[in-house]
Amino acid sequence: MEVRFPADYINSTQERVSLYSELDRTKTEESLMKFTDHLIDRFGPIPKQVNDLLNTVRLRWIAKDLGFEKILLRHHNMTAYFVSNQASKYYESPTYMQIMQYIMSHPKRTALKETNDKLQLTVKEVSTVTQALELLRDMSGIASQEI
Numbered sequence: 001m002e003v004r005f006p007a008d009y010i011n012s013t014q015e016r017v018s019l020y021s022e023l024d025r026t027k028t029e030e031s032l033m034k035f036t037d038h039l040i041d042r043f044g045p046i047p048k049q050v051n052d053l054l055n056t057v058r059l060r061w062i063a064k065d066l067g068f069e070k071i072l073l074r075h076h077n078m079t080a081y082f083v084s085n086q087a088s089k090y091y092e093s094p095t096y097m098q099i100m101q102y103i104m105s106h107p108k109r110t111a112l113k114e115t116n117d118k119l120q121l122t123v124k125e126v127s128t129v130t131q132a133l134e135l136l137r138d139m140s141g142i143a144s145q146e147i
Contacts, residue, residue: 002048002049002052003049003052003053003056003129004049004050004053005019005020005049005050005053006047006049006050009043009044009047009049009050010043019039022035023035023053023054023057026057027061029058032054032057032058035054036054052128052129052130055129055130055133056129058133059071059129059132059133059136062133062136062137062140062142063080063136065095065140066080066095066099066136066139066140067082067083067090067093067095067096067099068080068081068082068121069081069082069083069084071132073126073127073128073129073132076124076125076126076127077122077123077124077125077126078122078123078126078131078132078135079120079121079122079123080120080121080122080123081118081119081120082096082118082119082120082121084118086117086119095140098139098140098141099121099139102138102139103121106123108124109123109124109125110122110123110124123135
């Protein structure tokens with residue numbers, strides 16, 4: 001999976017680094033859409049790698065809102081790591097309960113596991129950033145948007 005600004009899309013290394021920094025400072029969907037429009041105006045249609053990069057930002061936002069500290073996509077599975085502090089009020093929150101509800105309603109696709117005092121959720125059949133984004137939107141109850 002390539003999640004980046006390809007050199008054949010943005011030739012200058014300095015420009016790519018600058019855009020990565022700008023993208024990292026993007027905090028809302030509205031600002032991400034402006035960033036996307038700016039890319040299209042300057043460099044042309046968005047290639048798949050850049051679309052995946054933009055969706056990775058969205059994925060990070062939703063993951064944080066859901067209480068996941070880290071998300072990994074590999075071997076057609078998504079692994080999400082919950083808040084490390086087991087005494088956190090997060091584990092009593094409606095968000096956590098909503099995720100547990102999702103897990104109970106998808107028992108063949110999901111698995112919870114505790115390793116080294118860290119709780120992690122694995123979801124099968126997640127191969128792309130877009131699939132992971134849709135999964136987290138579904139888990140959070142966010143209506144699917146055009147991505």
